[in-house]
Amino acid sequence: MQRPVSSLPLSQAVRLKLGSAGFQLTADLLDFKPDKLSKETGLSEEEAVEVLKAVKGGGGGGGSGDISASLTALELLQKEEELRSIVTFSSQLDECLGGGIPVGKITEVCGVPGIGKTQLCLQLAVDVQVPQCFGGVEGQVMFIDTVGSFLLQRVTDIAAAAVRHCSLLAEDDEQRAAMETFTVETILSNIFLVRCHDYVELLAELHLLPDFLSQHPKIRLLVIDSVAFPFRLLFDELSQRTRLLNGVGQQLITMAINHNIAVVITNQMTTRIRDGQSHIVPALGECWGHAPTIRLLLQWEGSRRLATIFKSPCHVETMVQYQITPEGFRDADQSEMAHSKRPRMDTDQSAAEPKDTSS
Amino acid sequence: MNCDQLLLHPRVSAALRRGNIQLMSVKDVVCASAPDLQRLTGLSNSDVQQLITAAAAVCRRHPPITAQQLQHGVSGAQLRLGCPVLDRLLRGGLPVGGITELAGESGTGKTQVGLQLSLSVQYPAEHGGLGAGALYVCTEDSFPIKRLHQLIGEQVCLRSDVPADLVSSLRFSDHVYIEHTADLDSLLVCLTRRARLLLTRGLVRLIVVDSVAALFRTEFQADDWLERNRQLLTFSSMLHHLSQEFSTPVLCINQVTPSRPSLSTVSPALGLAWANQVMVRLMMSRLQGTVVRGDQSSALRRLEVVFAPHLARDGQNAAVWREGLRGVESWTSNRK
Numbered sequence: 001m002q003r004p005v006s007s008l009p010l011s012q013a014v015r016l017k018l019g020s021a022g023f024q025l026t027a028d029l030l031d032f033k034p035d036k037l038s039k040e041t042g043l044s045e046e047e048a049v050e051v052l053k054a055v056k057g058g059g060g061g062g063g064s065g066d067i068s069a070s071l072t073a074l075e076l077l078q079k080e081e082e083l084r085s086i087v088t089f090s091s092q093l094d095e096c097l098g099g100g101i102p103v104g105k106i107t108e109v110c111g112v113p114g115i116g117k118t119q120l121c122l123q124l125a126v127d128v129q130v131p132q133c134f135g136g137v138e139g140q141v142m143f144i145d146t147v148g149s150f151l152l153q154r155v156t157d158i159a160a161a162a163v164r165h166c167s168l169l170a171e172d173d174e175q176r177a178a179m180e181t182f183t184v185e186t187i188l189s190n191i192f193l194v195r196c197h198d199y200v201e202l203l204a205e206l207h208l209l210p211d212f213l214s215q216h217p218k219i220r221l222l223v224i225d226s227v228a229f230p231f232r233l234l235f236d237e238l239s240q241r242t243r244l245l246n247g248v249g250q251q252l253i254t255m256a257i258n259h260n261i262a263v264v265i266t267n268q269m270t271t272r273i274r275d276g277q278s279h280i281v282p283a284l285g286e287c288w289g290h291a292p293t294i295r296l297l298l299q300w301e302g303s304r305r306l307a308t309i310f311k312s313p314c315h316v317e318t319m320v321q322y323q324i325t326p327e328g329f330r331d332a333d334q335s336e337m338a339h340s341k342r343p344r345m346d347t348d349q350s351a352a353e354p355k356d357t358s359s
Numbered sequence: 360m361n362c363d364q365l366l367l368h369p370r371v372s373a374a375l376r377r378g379n380i381q382l383m384s385v386k387d388v389v390c391a392s393a394p395d396l397q398r399l400t401g402l403s404n405s406d407v408q409q410l411i412t413a414a415a416a417v418c419r420r421h422p423p424i425t426a427q428q429l430q431h432g433v434s435g436a437q438l439r440l441g442c443p444v445l446d447r448l449l450r451g452g453l454p455v456g457g458i459t460e461l462a463g464e465s466g467t468g469k470t471q472v473g474l475q476l477s478l479s480v481q482y483p484a485e486h487g488g489l490g491a492g493a494l495y496v497c498t499e500d501s502f503p504i505k506r507l508h509q510l511i512g513e514q515v516c517l518r519s520d521v522p523a524d525l526v527s528s529l530r531f532s533d534h535v536y537i538e539h540t541a542d543l544d545s546l547l548v549c550l551t552r553r554a555r556l557l558l559t560r561g562l563v564r565l566i567v568v569d570s571v572a573a574l575f576r577t578e579f580q581a582d583d584w585l586e587r588n589r590q591l592l593t594f595s596s597m598l599h600h601l602s603q604e605f606s607t608p609v610l611c612i613n614q615v616t617p618s619r620p621s622l623s624t625v626s627p628a629l630g631l632a633w634a635n636q637v638m639v640r641l642m643m644s645r646l647q648g649t650v651v652r653g654d655q656s657s658a659l660r661r662l663e664v665v666f667a668p669h670l671a672r673d674g675q676n677a678a679v680w681r682e683g684l685r686g687v688e689s690w691t692s693n694r695k
Contacts, residue, residue, distance in 0.1 A: 011403045047403050113634045114666025122668075142423065148456040148603060149638055152430055154669035188426040197420070197603055203389045204418035207411050212423065229635075233596050235589055240390075247392055268635045280631065326671060 002027055008054045017041045018051065026055045080104070084137050086128050086221060086262055088120065089162070090331045092320040093307055097294075100127075103137070103220060103262040106252050106291065110267040110282040111298030116305060116324045117266040118149045120298075121223045123329035124264055125155070126162045128221040129190050131178035134166055139220025139261075140190040142212070146202060146229045150193060159187040161327030192216070199230035203244065206251050213259040222255065226266035228283045242287050249291030265292065304332070360385045365413045374400040375410075388414035438565065438608045439487025440472070441479045441517055444686025445662060448675040452487060453608040457638030458598055460571075462613040462627035467643040468660055468679050469612045473567040474507055475683045476610060477535045478514060480565040486521045489564035489607075492534025494554055496566070498546065499573040502537045513682035536563060543574050543590060550597050558605040565608055566601065572614035572628040588632045595636035611637070627665075640665040650678040650687055659687065 003026040005018050021041040023029055029037070034048040043051070071079075085100030094100045101107050101124060109117045125143055130136025143150060163184060170176050192212075196202040202224075213219055227248070234241040256263045270283040282289065282297075289295070295311035308319045321332040363372070363381040375381045378400045388396070388411060396407045437452035446452050453459050453476070461469050477495055482488030495502065511531045515523050536557060540546040546568075557563040579587040602609045613633075618626035627633075627640065634640070646659040662684075663674035676687040 009404070011397055011401050013401055014403060046405055050403055050405055112631065113637065114640065118668045143426075147638065148454075148599075149668040150426075151454060151669040152426065153450060155426060185427060188430060191426040192423040193426055193429060194419075194421070194423045195603070197600060200386050200389055200418055201420065204415035207389065207415040208419060211412070232635075233592055235592065243392070244390060269631060270635075271631055283635075 005029070008051070010051060010054060014043060014047055014051065017043055029055050083260070084132075084135070086124055086137055087130070087135070088329055089123055089127060089165075090307075090320070090322045090329055092331050093322060096309055096318045096320055097315060101221075101262050101264060102294070103260060104256050105293040106249075106256060106263040106265065107294045107296065108265050108267055108282075108292035109296045109298065110269060112269050112280070112300070115298040115300065116322070116329065117298060118147075118225055119154075119324050120329050121225050121264060121266060122150070122155055122158050124221060125191050125223060126159050126187055126328070128262075129182070129187055130162070130166065131175070131182055133174045133178050134169065137220045140192065140216060140218045141221040141223065142192045142194070142209070142216075142219050144194050144196060144202065144205060144222070144224045146196045146224070147226055148195065149225060150195075155188070155191070156184060157326060158328040159184045163187070165327075190218075192219070196230065199234065199244070202227075202230050203248070206248060209251075210255060210259070213255060213261065217259075219259070220261055222252075222261050222263045224263075224265045226268060228266070228268040232268065232283060238285075242285065245284060245288050245291070249288070252291070253293075360417055362388060362410070362414070365410075365417065367410060367413055368406070371400075371402060371406050371410055374402045374406070377401070385414040385417050389418055436484065436489065436606070437487070438476060438489055439479055439482075441475055441487070441683060442677075442685045443520070444688055445675055445677060445684070446487070448662065448664065448670075448673060448686070450670055453610065454639065454669070455489075455606045455608050456603050458595065458602065458609045458611055458636060459639040459641065460611045460613050460627065460637045461641045461643060462615055463643035464615055464625065464645070467645050468677075468684055469643055470503060470569055471506075471679055471684050472643070473569050473610060473612060474503070474510055476565060476608075477507075477567060478510060478531050479518075480563075480608075481529055481531055481534050482518070482521060482525075486518070486525075491564035492536060492557075492562055493565040493567060494536045494538065494557055494563045496538045496540060496546065496549060496568045498540055498568070499570055501539065507532070507535065509681060510683055517682035517685075534562070540574075543578055543594075546574060547594060547597070550594070550601065554601060558601060558607060563607070564605070565610070566598070567610045568598075568612065570612040570614060571633070575629055576614070591629065591632055592636070595633065599636065615642075639667040639670070646676070652678075652680065655680055660684075662686075 005023050005026060006015055008026070018041055023041070029052065032052065034045055034052060037043065037051065038045050038048040083103045085097065085102050087094050087100040109120055111117050125141045128137050128139050128141050130138065132138045163182060166182060167179050170179050194205055196205055231241055231245060252263050255261065268283040269280045271278050272281045289311070292311070293313065294309065294315070297308045297310050299306055299308070305322055305324070306319050307322050309315050309317055323330055323332045361381065362375055362383050362385065365385065380399055393404065393407050393411065396410065397404065400407065436455050438455065439446050439452040440449065461472055463469050473495065477493035479487065480489050480491065480493050483490050514531070515526050518526055538549050538553060540549050554566060575587055575591055598609050601607060614628045615625040616628045618624045627642070642663045642665050644661050644663070646661050648659045649656050650659055657678035657680060660677045660679065661674050662677050664670045664672055666672070677684055678687050
């Protein structure tokens with residue numbers, strides 16, 4: 001590679017030292033070991049290692065330099081197929097997503113308050129832990145809560161329902177053995193929770209996350225509920241907000257790829273006036289829309305809850321119906337679910353608006 | 360906190376001093392991008408990462424804990440309403456971290472709920488309270504002091520689950536702090552100064568704002584909604600921070616407005632911007648019919664859960680008696 005050394009992403013002082021020692025092109029540096037380089041140029045060992053990393057990385061360095069060799073598309077396809085998706089326990093939604101929430105990508109869930117975004121996140125936090133013999137990912141989860149909606153009562157309900165569901169499915173010895181370790185207690189012990197109270201704490205947490213992920217390699221899911229809540233207070237400094245959000249998007253996708261995790265974030269809705277009419281659109285602006293790979297929109301249609309995949313490079317834009325039961329996020333298959341619901345849930349639909357029940 | 364107070368490699372500290380940014384706050388370091396910091400300090404990438412990591416470690420309040428540890432620790436306490444039927448609807452009561460909204464038409468009993476909670480918060484934790492008083496902020500009518508005294512007098516009747524001598528020993532009226540705020544500025548001042556002071560001293564563990572809509576609807580013109588939303592966000596984020604910092608439930612009473620699709624139904628006022636800030640949304644409505652009990656009669660009400668992270672969408676009929684709001688278990692009332 002005949003690249004001039006001055007074009008590498010290094011600090012000014014380092015470049016000066018390299019230049020004064022006579023290194024003009026990256027080809028000159030290829031055969032050096034760090035200690036020899038530091039002796040020749042007067043750089044410290046760490047700086048020498050960094051220079052060599054930047055040279056070997058082909059100029060894209062700075063990050064964890066494991067991605068030095070390039071992959072063919074076939075290798076990428078094989079890699080993707082090996083990765084399992086995280087089921088949502090709503091078979092219709094899983095089918096549309098091609099198995100579930102994909103690992104290695106950012107999925108955004110938008111919707112109005114009360115539609116079920118947090119419920120989906122809690123469901124996924126439990127589902128990621130389903131043992132591999134049941135078709136799950138058997139990983140841990142990191143849950144960043146900025147709203148305060150991570151309530152233990154609800155997580156326990158969802159975890160208990162998932163354990164019940166799996167124990168009903170257990171057929172062979174391997175699955176029965178796996179059920180020994182898949183209990184409500186172990187599920188709770190595999191959820192790492194952080195509460196962030198403003199955007200600075202959220203950014204700090206994201207900076208510290210790569211180290212945490214390296215220490216806990218079993219984490220397969222990162223949930224941020226919600227990304228919009230702390231950032232919407234920055235209404236006075238929109239340019240700073242855009243810059244920070246871009247940084248967040250980049251950090252998230254880097255983490256998703258490097259550590260092989262699925263990233264799920266929730267977003268709020270806001271009103272946008274366009275051509276004199278008001279529309280309800282996802283918050284945080286158009287720029288943020290580019291950050292997530294897949295975007296799910298949850299919305300009401302009368303008393304039905306619908307989930308739409310409205311941005312995805314590999315899925316058709318489809319709409320499915322779902323519901324939130326005491327067990328968690330499920331399909332809206334009325335005939336199947338009606339019998340297992342407790343009687344009072346039948347008033348679910350009528351409780352949508354307060355009505356005068358005069359009769 | 361400033362950068363010079365961080366524990367860093369001497370080379371990094373020296374570079375900070377050279378670049379004259381040693382007084383940069385850790386908050387700014389976390390928010391700055393790595394290339395920007397590299398440019399300002401002339402440090403290598405790994406040194407800048409070390410600086411950002413050190414700053415981030417300071418900004419972070421708690422390291423991650425597992426949900427299991429949360430269970431065993433000081434987890435979500437709840438504030439009981441005082442009626443077992445309604446507390447069952449709320450699965451224990453109001454959660455302590457986050458804004459609970461109670462919306463409804465006038466005359467449905469929202470203020471009753473606010474008053475009842477101001478008393479139930481004063482019980483010790485084993486009886487569903489939080490062992491401290493309440494801050495009641497009135498923005499529209501004056502505080503119903505007579506009704507509060509009536510409720511205090513009837514507490515023994517309402518809270519039959521608590522030993523009577525404990526109820527009599529509590530001096531309820533001493534611990535309800537009442538504020539009247541007529542405009543937005545004084546409301547914000549009240550929250551920043553008075554509320555914070557009372558919370559820091561542990562004198563209150565409940566904030567009731569009655570009502571939220573009044574000030575925001577009157578002070579802004581129809582096309583000023585952008586400014587109104589900003590003020591609303593400032594106000595709600597202040598409430599949210601107080602709630603999280605002091606583990607204090609916040610009850611915001613809201614008015615209603617005809618909802619968009621059909622003007623016959625109502626939905627809470629202040630729109631999507633406010634709804635995004637609310638964690639638990641409850642609605643009170645009046646139903647046709649009355650309930651009679653002894654010599655008292657009350658119009659029938661319904662308390663509905665519109666949304667909450669831990670509650671099903673359900674409702675419960677209730678009535679307002681001398682001792683407060685109580686759930687009506689079965690449909691055994693006289694309907695007219």
